[in-house]
Amino acid sequence: MNKQKCTLIVFILLTLTVVLSSCGGSESNATAKQIDGQQAQQKIYKWKMVTTWPKNFPGLGMAAENFATLAEKMSGGRLQVKVYGAGQLVPALETFDAVSQGTAEMGHSAAYYWKGKTQTSALFTSVPFGLNAQEMNGWLHYGGGMALWKELYEPFNLVPLAAGNTGVQMAGWFNREINSLADLDGLKMRIPGIGGEVVSRVGVEAVNIPGGELYTSMQTGVIDATEWVGPYNDLAFGFHQVAKYYYYPGWHEPGPTLELIVNKQAFESLPEDLQAIVEGAARAINQDMLDDYTARNNAALDELVNKHGVELRQLPDDVLAELNRVTQQVLKEIAAKDSGFKKVYESQKAFKEQAINYHKISEQAYYRARELK
Numbered sequence: 001m002n003k004q005k006c007t008l009i010v011f012i013l014l015t016l017t018v019v020l021s022s023c024g025g026s027e028s029n030a031t032a033k034q035i036d037g038q039q040a041q042q043k044i045y046k047w048k049m050v051t052t053w054p055k056n057f058p059g060l061g062m063a064a065e066n067f068a069t070l071a072e073k074m075s076g077g078r079l080q081v082k083v084y085g086a087g088q089l090v091p092a093l094e095t096f097d098a099v100s101q102g103t104a105e106m107g108h109s110a111a112y113y114w115k116g117k118t119q120t121s122a123l124f125t126s127v128p129f130g131l132n133a134q135e136m137n138g139w140l141h142y143g144g145g146m147a148l149w150k151e152l153y154e155p156f157n158l159v160p161l162a163a164g165n166t167g168v169q170m171a172g173w174f175n176r177e178i179n180s181l182a183d184l185d186g187l188k189m190r191i192p193g194i195g196g197e198v199v200s201r202v203g204v205e206a207v208n209i210p211g212g213e214l215y216t217s218m219q220t221g222v223i224d225a226t227e228w229v230g231p232y233n234d235l236a237f238g239f240h241q242v243a244k245y246y247y248y249p250g251w252h253e254p255g256p257t258l259e260l261i262v263n264k265q266a267f268e269s270l271p272e273d274l275q276a277i278v279e280g281a282a283r284a285i286n287q288d289m290l291d292d293y294t295a296r297n298n299a300a301l302d303e304l305v306n307k308h309g310v311e312l313r314q315l316p317d318d319v320l321a322e323l324n325r326v327t328q329q330v331l332k333e334i335a336a337k338d339s340g341f342k343k344v345y346e347s348q349k350a351f352k353e354q355a356i357n358y359h360k361i362s363e364q365a366y367y368r369a370r371e372l373k
């Protein structure tokens with residue numbers, strides 16, 4: 001063998017050694033990944049969910065329970081979520097902080113409760129005279145809303161998901177008739193979010209009190225009036241025993257979206273299939289809750305009026321028009337001072353303008369058409 005041939009053979013052998021050893025490396029990497037993947041597949045995740053609702057409360061509380069049941073079934077028991085009612089693990093209005101800090105992996109709530117953290121959060125629940133449920137779902141899932149919501153919650157270490165909607169709410173329970181704006185003056189009313197800011201401009205003292213404390217607050221005169229949800233939920237709380245008049249429409253909450261918040265590290269620690277299950281189960285309860293309210297509000301209203309003698313009243317047009325005027329002013333003022341709010345507000349406003357044009361000739365025209373005799 002000459003020197004040249006010998007060098008060539010040594011070169012080939014060295015190359016083969018390098019190739020084989022690197023093959024062996026990637027093989028063991030792949031095996032390690034497979035083992036990691038298998039371990040993640042076998043691992044059982046036991047999570048806690050804190051909520052702002054009484055445990056098992058119809059609609060709102062049941063949406064949280066339904067999420068837990070669905071996620072466990074979809075994952076074959078690999079994701080188990082224990083749901084805590086308001087006050088069981090943390091007080092209702094500490095849900096956001098508890099999930100942000102990892103005390104619980106998840107929370108079910110309404111974003112507008114966190115306006116003290118960021119006032120932009122209100123835009124992800126409901127805006128007075130804003131989008132209804134159908135429109136909110138369109139904006140969130142196909143109009144850029146979810147991306148804006150994720151961006152907003154990122155600094156709080158949270159991943160948000162839309163997880164329920166009540167549909168158009170009621171204006172609320174009052175012990176005096178509202179025939180003009182002057183009748184609102186001096187009322188102490190529970191009304192959260194931007195709606196609270198709006199009524200405070202027309203003389204109402206707006207407060208936020210968790211749902212579970214509302215009945216007693218009305219009964220003892222801590223507040224004179226309250227909004228809550230609609231017939232289905234309001235009947236369950238028994239507001240007809242502590243207030244005489246039930247006003248509509250819920251101008252302040254035309255399509256409130258509930259939120260599921262997930263601690264970011266907890267979400268990222270899940271294997272991809274469980275992440276998809278969390279997202280899919282949230283999307284399912286988002287629709288399911290609206291279906292529940294659509295089916296039950298009718299019967300509950302009938303019971304309130306015909307069995308309990310509740311006096312149903314419509315807010316006068318001039319009161320509604322003034323509340324709408326003040327709403328637009330409040331929204332513009334907040335947007336002028338807060339660029340983060342402005343970005344979301346403008347996205348939602350552009351969507352609303354298009355939705356109004358189309359819904360005028362679809363939903364609205366149809367509602368009118370089916371009443372024609």
Ligand code: CA
Nearest residue numbers: 227228229253
């Ligand atoms: Ca409400």
